[in-house]
Amino acid sequence: MSEALFIDVRVDEPTSGDPGLAAKLEEVCPVDIFRAGPEGVEIVRENLDECVLCELCINAVPAGTIRVIKLYAPGEELRA
Amino acid sequence: MRFFEYESRAIVAKAGIPVTRHGFATTVAEVSELAEQIAGPVVIKSQVLSGGRMKAGGVQFADTPAEAAGHAEQVLKLEIGGQMPRGVLVDSRAAVRHEYYAGVVWDGIRKLPVMLFSDMGGIDIEEVAEQQPEHVARAHFSTLRPFSEWQAKQVIASLGISGTVLGRLTPILTRLARLFLAYDMTLAEINPLGELEDGSVVALDAHMDMENEARPRQRELLQELGVGDEETRQAREPTPFELAGEEVDAQDHRGVAGNVTEFDGNLGLVIGAGGGSLTLFDAVRAHGGNPANYCEIGGNPSVRKACGLAKLVLGKPGVDKIAVMMSIVSNTRVDIVARGVIKACLELGLDPAEKIAIFRIPGAWEEEGFKILERYGVEYADRSVSLHEAARRAVEKIQGGELAGAR
Numbered sequence: 001m002s003e004a005l006f007i008d009v010r011v012d013e014p015t016s017g018d019p020g021l022a023a024k025l026e027e028v029c030p031v032d033i034f035r036a037g038p039e040g041v042e043i044v045r046e047n048l049d050e051c052v053l054c055e056l057c058i059n060a061v062p063a064g065t066i067r068v069i070k071l072y073a074p075g076e077e078l079r080a
Numbered sequence: 081m082r083f084f085e086y087e088s089r090a091i092v093a094k095a096g097i098p099v100t101r102h103g104f105a106t107t108v109a110e111v112s113e114l115a116e117q118i119a120g121p122v123v124i125k126s127q128v129l130s131g132g133r134m135k136a137g138g139v140q141f142a143d144t145p146a147e148a149a150g151h152a153e154q155v156l157k158l159e160i161g162g163q164m165p166r167g168v169l170v171d172s173r174a175a176v177r178h179e180y181y182a183g184v185v186w187d188g189i190r191k192l193p194v195m196l197f198s199d200m201g202g203i204d205i206e207e208v209a210e211q212q213p214e215h216v217a218r219a220h221f222s223t224l225r226p227f228s229e230w231q232a233k234q235v236i237a238s239l240g241i242s243g244t245v246l247g248r249l250t251p252i253l254t255r256l257a258r259l260f261l262a263y264d265m266t267l268a269e270i271n272p273l274g275e276l277e278d279g280s281v282v283a284l285d286a287h288m289d290m291e292n293e294a295r296p297r298q299r300e301l302l303q304e305l306g307v308g309d310e311e312t313r314q315a316r317e318p319t320p321f322e323l324a325g326e327e328v329d330a331q332d333h334r335g336v337a338g339n340v341t342e343f344d345g346n347l348g349l350v351i352g353a354g355g356g357s358l359t360l361f362d363a364v365r366a367h368g369g370n371p372a373n374y375c376e377i378g379g380n381p382s383v384r385k386a387c388g389l390a391k392l393v394l395g396k397p398g399v400d401k402i403a404v405m406m407s408i409v410s411n412t413r414v415d416i417v418a419r420g421v422i423k424a425c426l427e428l429g430l431d432p433a434e435k436i437a438i439f440r441i442p443g444a445w446e447e448e449g450f451k452i453l454e455r456y457g458v459e460y461a462d463r464s465v466s467l468h469e470a471a472r473r474a475v476e477k478i479q480g481g482e483l484a485g486a487r
Contacts, residue, residue: 005426006383006419006452031382049383049419053448072455 004048081313130161179272264294335381345370348393352377363471386420403474414449433457440470
């Protein structure tokens with residue numbers, strides 16, 4: 001599958017290297033957008049468009065860590 | 081799923097309906113041996129899952145085992161309707177006094193089985209029903225209450241049959257109705273049902289179709305008949321397009337995006353929702369459209385799956401546009417399907433606004449779905465537009481394109 005068209009996910013830079021946070025995100029996402037890699041949170045880009053906007057990732061981590069951006073609706077995003 | 085005649089005979093016999101002495105053979109030697117055992121005139125019948133056997137030369141009569149072997153040699157090599165026979169049925173040729181028709185078929189409109197009986201058997205029942213309807217009796221019956229002999233007797237007697245024959249036909253029709261219910265058949269037919277010179281009544285031919293979805297619970301019967309899981313038993317072999325549809329559906333466990341059937345039209349369909357596919361397919365046809373395919377989506381397929389199905393349909397030679405339509409959905413997300421079909425267009429280098437004739441899926445997450453469709457300029461409709469109207473718009477769009485192309 002090509003680059004995501006509908007959804008982008010941004011992880012706050014300073015905290016993205018936290019292995020605990022990475023593991024948590026990998027666990028909660030139902031469509032496998034996050035992977036816990038050696039350097040912390042990795043985004044599985046081919047799964048981005050599968051995002052179901054469930055906000056589980058946003059609610060699993062400290063406020064402001066995750067932003068889910070709707071690429072089809074300029075200015076709209078999900079964040080804590 | 082369809083059964084071969086030799087299997088249908090086995091089902092009929094298992095239900096306690098008398099059949100003529102017969103056997104199934106795959107080699108000339110086996111045919112010879114069976115003919116010897118029958119020790120009388122026989123009929124050699126090709127075992128294919130298609131009609132027109134007699135016309136194609138797939139049914140031959142023989143008076144001796146040697147003659148039977150000679151016919152078998154030819155019939156076993158004879159392709160009928162694009163199919164090579166699985167073998168031949170060697171059937172004893174009975175002295176028949178009268179031929180009847182007995183059948184049970186699922187009536188999709190009444191949503192009940194209907195028993196059909198005619199005193200003019202051996203020929204096409206549709207033809208009899210059309211030309212001599214007074215020779216066809218019918219009665220619907222319940223799938224919930226046990227079927228009683230009285231119901232069968234009523235049907236037979238309504239054609240003026242009485243006495244011994246009525247007494248002999250009644251248990252046969254009763255057993256046919258009961259096997260229809262017990263084995264989840266959509267069609268159980270004995271044609272002809274022969275009254276022999278000695279007065280006995282036997283099934284001379286049988287045709288059974290079982291509901292595909294019933295395969296898991298009819299496993300015991302299928303095992304008994306030797307029908308493997310890999311045998312689809314459809315009226316024809318799936319096309320490469322249909323096989324590709326199966327692959328799309330097998331991609332992951334989420335939802336359904338498959339059950340594809342190929343047609344030769346120019347309007348690709350990405351349709352679904354609990355019977356909605358059939359309604360939509362019919363609606364497209366009713367408005368003069370030519371579907372390129374039938375398919376089913378539902379149960380919230382992933383974006384990847386919806387995209388895979390839409391790509392398959394869009395990539396089919398001759399497809400000008402696709403119509404994405406479902407009835408009101410609760411367990412499928414509108415935005416997910418919208419993402420899938422738009423992604424399919426973009427990945428194929430096509431303009432979604434041009435290629436998607438209409439998107440009519442109202443229901444769960446529709447606001448989000450409509451935002452996506454608006455972003456890409458795709459025409460969409462909410463629940464205030466009926467399925468039929470959506471189909472009409474899709475057909476109109478594709479026909480408008482055809483007219484413009486012709487100018």
